Amino acid sequence: MALDSHGKREFKQIGTRVARPDGIDKVTGRALYGADMSAPGMLVGRILRSPHAHARILRIDTSEAEAIPGVKAVVTGADFSIPDDAALADISVNVMARTKALYDGHAVAAVAATSAQAAKAALKAIKVEYEVLPHVTDVDAAMAPDAPVVQKGRSLESVPAGMGANVTHHCEFGHGDLEAGFARADKIVERSFKTAATHQGYIEPHACLATMNGDGRADLWCCTQGQYMVRTVCAGVLGIEASQLRVTASEIGGGFGGKTTVFIEPVALMLAKKSGKPVKIVMTRDEVFKATGPTVSTSIDVKIGMTKAGRITAGAATLRYSGGAFPNTTVDMGAQAAFAAYDLDAVRTVGWNILTNRPKESAYRAPGAPQAIYAVESVVDELCLALNLDPLDVRILNAARKGTKSSYGPTFDDIGLLATLEAAKAHPHYNTPLKPGQSRGVSCGFWFNFGGNTCVSLNINTDGTVGVTEGNPDIGGSRASISLMAAEELGVPYDKVRTIIADTASLGYNDVTDGSRVTFAVGLATIKAARDAIKKMCGRVAKIWGIDEDAVEWRDGAAHPAGPNAGKFPPMTLEEIAAISFETGGPIAGHYEVNADGAGVSFGVHLCDLEVDKETGQTTILRYTVFQDAGKAVHPDYVEGQMQGGAVQGIGWALNEEYIYGADGRLLNAGFLDYRIPVASDLPKIDTQILEIPNPGHPYGVRGVGETGIVPPLAAVSNAVSRAIDVRMHELPMSPPRVLKAIKAARG
Amino acid sequence: MSAITVSTTVNGDAVDFICQPDESLLDALRGRLGLTGAKEGCGTGDCGACSVTVNGRLVCSCLMLAAEAEGAEIGTVEGIAKGNALHPLQQSFLDHAGLQCGVCTPGILVAAKALLDRNPDPTDEEVRYWLAGNLCRCTGYDKIIRAVQSAAAQMRSA
Numbered sequence: 001m002a003l004d005s006h007g008k009r010e011f012k013q014i015g016t017r018v019a020r021p022d023g024i025d026k027v028t029g030r031a032l033y034g035a036d037m038s039a040p041g042m043l044v045g046r047i048l049r050s051p052h053a054h055a056r057i058l059r060i061d062t063s064e065a066e067a068i069p070g071v072k073a074v075v076t077g078a079d080f081s082i083p084d085d086a087a088l089a090d091i092s093v094n095v096m097a098r099t100k101a102l103y104d105g106h107a108v109a110a111v112a113a114t115s116a117q118a119a120k121a122a123l124k125a126i127k128v129e130y131e132v133l134p135h136v137t138d139v140d141a142a143m144a145p146d147a148p149v150v151q152k153g154r155s156l157e158s159v160p161a162g163m164g165a166n167v168t169h170h171c172e173f174g175h176g177d178l179e180a181g182f183a184r185a186d187k188i189v190e191r192s193f194k195t196a197a198t199h200q201g202y203i204e205p206h207a208c209l210a211t212m213n214g215d216g217r218a219d220l221w222c223c224t225q226g227q228y229m230v231r232t233v234c235a236g237v238l239g240i241e242a243s244q245l246r247v248t249a250s251e252i253g254g255g256f257g258g259k260t261t262v263f264i265e266p267v268a269l270m271l272a273k274k275s276g277k278p279v280k281i282v283m284t285r286d287e288v289f290k291a292t293g294p295t296v297s298t299s300i301d302v303k304i305g306m307t308k309a310g311r312i313t314a315g316a317a318t319l320r321y322s323g324g325a326f327p328n329t330t331v332d333m334g335a336q337a338a339f340a341a342y343d344l345d346a347v348r349t350v351g352w353n354i355l356t357n358r359p360k361e362s363a364y365r366a367p368g369a370p371q372a373i374y375a376v377e378s379v380v381d382e383l384c385l386a387l388n389l390d391p392l393d394v395r396i397l398n399a400a401r402k403g404t405k406s407s408y409g410p411t412f413d414d415i416g417l418l419a420t421l422e423a424a425k426a427h428p429h430y431n432t433p434l435k436p437g438q439s440r441g442v443s444c445g446f447w448f449n450f451g452g453n454t455c456v457s458l459n460i461n462t463d464g465t466v467g468v469t470e471g472n473p474d475i476g477g478s479r480a481s482i483s484l485m486a487a488e489e490l491g492v493p494y495d496k497v498r499t500i501i502a503d504t505a506s507l508g509y510n511d512v513t514d515g516s517r518v519t520f521a522v523g524l525a526t527i528k529a530a531r532d533a534i535k536k537m538c539g540r541v542a543k544i545w546g547i548d549e550d551a552v553e554w555r556d557g558a559a560h561p562a563g564p565n566a567g568k569f570p571p572m573t574l575e576e577i578a579a580i581s582f583e584t585g586g587p588i589a590g591h592y593e594v595n596a597d598g599a600g601v602s603f604g605v606h607l608c609d610l611e612v613d614k615e616t617g618q619t620t621i622l623r624y625t626v627f628q629d630a631g632k633a634v635h636p637d638y639v640e641g642q643m644q645g646g647a648v649q650g651i652g653w654a655l656n657e658e659y660i661y662g663a664d665g666r667l668l669n670a671g672f673l674d675y676r677i678p679v680a681s682d683l684p685k686i687d688t689q690i691l692e693i694p695n696p697g698h699p700y701g702v703r704g705v706g707e708t709g710i711v712p713p714l715a716a717v718s719n720a721v722s723r724a725i726d727v728r729m730h731e732l733p734m735s736p737p738r739v740l741k742a743i744k745a746a747r748g
Numbered sequence: 749m750s751a752i753t754v755s756t757t758v759n760g761d762a763v764d765f766i767c768q769p770d771e772s773l774l775d776a777l778r779g780r781l782g783l784t785g786a787k788e789g790c791g792t793g794d795c796g797a798c799s800v801t802v803n804g805r806l807v808c809s810c811l812m813l814a815a816e817a818e819g820a821e822i823g824t825v826e827g828i829a830k831g832n833a834l835h836p837l838q839q840s841f842l843d844h845a846g847l848q849c850g851v852c853t854p855g856i857l858v859a860a861k862a863l864l865d866r867n868p869d870p871t872d873e874e875v876r877y878w879l880a881g882n883l884c885r886c887t888g889y890d891k892i893i894r895a896v897q898s899a900a901a902q903m904r905s906a
Binding site: 019024033201204205252255282475476641646679 | 768770775778783784785786787788789790791792794795797824825826828829834838841842843844845847848849850851852853854857873875876877879880881882883884885886887888889890891892893
């Protein structure tokens with residue numbers, strides 16, 4: 001699917017900063033999020049969680065809990081089936097433990113009661129008998145052959161014989177002769193890195209409201225990045241048909257990947273089934289930290305060779321990722337992304353996934369990529385310092401470009417890396433001299449971007465307005481972008497278009513809001529649905545004018561005769577065509593369904609100035625600039641917002657955020673006080689520069705922009721800190737104690 | 749535990765409600781009065797999503813017992829606009845894209861209004877420190893600070 005071949009399209013509305021349709025609801029408190037919905041007679045659902053990192057569940061006695069006045073239902077793992085599909089089965093076991101509790105916070109039972117007080121009392125009255133087992137929470141320790149075994153028999157065929165039982169996955173990517181490449185290098189640096197697991201940290205805890213009638217029909221309201229995914233998983237776990245479960249996505253209070261799976265929804269449905277009443281479950285923040293979403297924790301080795309002139313001759317990396325107690329293949333994405341920014345003759349990455357007694361990993365903004373690229377960009381920076389080379393010059397010299405065979409296989413089409421690097425080089429930020437005590441860090445970032453299954457309906461209303469129905473929860477302004485694309489294509493003003501997000505019964509399947517796919521794929525489907533409606537409108541007009549359909553063309557919101565030979569007719573506007581649609585064949589609507597590819601990869605470059613207090617180890621970010629290729633920025637405010645938000649999440653990852661486990665395998669910092677995400681006073685302005693190198697795979701050239709922004713900050717900040725204290729940092733986060741320790745160790 | 753009757757003023761209107769002795773003001777506002785604008789992001793006073801004013805003072809409503817609101821004047825996000833006329837802060841957040849997902853927005857608006865009521869001309873640093881108790885995970889705060897400063901400038905010239 002090529003970029004539309006009408007040369008450089010002059011957009012009339014794309015690229016303007018229009019008001020978002022959900023804006024007023026969100027500044028007045030009217031918008032309804034997951035926890036904001038109620039139903040008459042609803043019960044309060046609560047979940048009991050394992051206090052142990054690893055324990056066999058010998059027996060659960062719920063009789064006392066069931067006897068408490070107001071308690072209407074109690075469920076345990078015995079109430080849920082395990083689907084045949086391995087991924088669904090893992091979700092089912094994660095939602096409610098069966099034979100073993102696999103991490104601190106793993107759900108073991110749940111109750112529904114008429115009040116929060118009764119539910120709380122019921123949780124206390126459930127007696128669970130555990131046999132505590134040895135546990136392991138560190139990725140390197142878990143890889144050892146004698147480590148406690150988290151789950152037996154989960155290794156995929158890709159894992160060679162002789163590896164420890166916790167090793168579940170192995171992958172390799174790359175090309176060329178590594179040995180020859182390293183032989184050509186003037187300088188080789190080889191280092192090992194570790195990154196802590198971090199949480200997406202969305203401000204809205206998971207919440208849902210479920211009803212299930214005696215006839216099996218069920219309704220679910222929940223905050224999710226994908227209502228169709230919720231339907232598929234819940235139907236699978238509960239053994240009901242998809243058509244019987246209608247899922248409606250609430251407004252969503254942040255997700256960043258963490259709401260691309262389910263935790264509480266099947267539990268609420270089961271409690272509703274057992275009690276015969278609506279059940280609402282809202283997680284506490286403690287539960288969110290303990291039982292949902294962290295990223296993988298990682299341990300990574302990187303080796304890079306470079307000539308004196310700065311050309312990389314070979315790059316190699318071994319990545320060990322752990323996504324907690326269940327198998328995953330996130331390391332594939334890290335191993336593919338690690339060297340994606342570079343045009344290399346010889347490159348190889350090897351990835352391993354290892355089980356630990358930690359919560360099941362959920363996707364977090366460019367999952368797997370920030371850690372791998374942090375390690376690679378740190379070594380590149382060390383080589384630049386050692387060879388006295390400018391870090392942006394080196395990246396420009398080695399940058400992947402159109403025609404580069406990427407480190408993970410495909411050959412790149414039009415990509416924006418070089419333009420982005422050159423923009424950074426020319427920017428006043430890079431050319432402002434540093435003051436004493438200040439340092440500057442640079443890093444590239446990359447993300448693949450997804451397309452995926454998408455379905456859009458576009459209705460031409462009889463008053464000349466337009467309704468777009470799409471199926472992807474709007475996580476940061478996408479309804480505005482979708483409306484803009486519909487308005488642009490149809491040639492009607494933006495405020496004539498209203499975009500809504502359908503429930504699962506109202507529109508065909510849509511993949512979750514992930515992979516930075518929505519503006520790309522839903523946008524593409526909206527443009528195509530608009531073209532479908534235009535074709536129908538032209539057909540109606542052709543009938544009225546008595547000419548061929550091909551002789552009618554659409555321009556500026558109206559049908560026109562295609563040329564002088566088509567006849568002389570005054571144009572008919574969309575409004576005029578819509579007004580008489582009942583006489584010309586009935587209502588007019590456009591549709592488009594696609595499994596979209598051609599998402600177009602995305603690159604970014606970040607510049608970070610900072611200073612480090614050498615007495616306390618505290619880092620202060622002084623200036624920060626994000627450069628990113630958006631393909632075409634449909635709504636620049638929200639593109640900038642993605643770039644800024646990603647950057648700040650990355651800064652938090654670099655400096656503060658980490659899952660801290662005690663020797664007993666319990667999570668020590670399950671709250672926002674101790675798991676410290678960046679606050680307003682931690683940060684300077686985050687400047688942005690949007691580059692627009694059109695994506696050939698989208699009619700308007702759009703690329704996803706949501707994820708790339710979290711990738712570069714880890715190394716940009718680490719490189720700046722390392723330069724500031726003259727010690728190379730190898731571990732994230734660079735919390736004050738860790739930085740202080742590095743300074744003291746260097747002083748000897 | 750027996751329920752307690754509480755008489756308060758919410759957004760200028762007299763309101764009576766009953767609550768449990770251990771019920772937070774946030775739960776009473778959301779559950780008893782249907783004012784779901786204030787959100788529970790943490791329940792421990794760390795995120796500010798539940799920010800309201802009590803007798804003009806900015807508080808985390810998750811940390812205050814509902815029974816303590818007896819006789820108090822409570823202000824929530826639902827009371828910031830006058831009918832359909834948005835407060836300059838609300839309009840400014842829309843104009844400057846000061847929200848993405850919007851779940852922290854009610855708390856941030858209540859907090860920002862409390863700041864501008866006290867200090868109509870804050871520096872960027874003062875805004876950043878005042879809002880340090882309001883977590884936003886989407887925006888990186890940049891556009892929030894711009895939105896607050898733009899509203900402040902507009903309110904000063906009004």
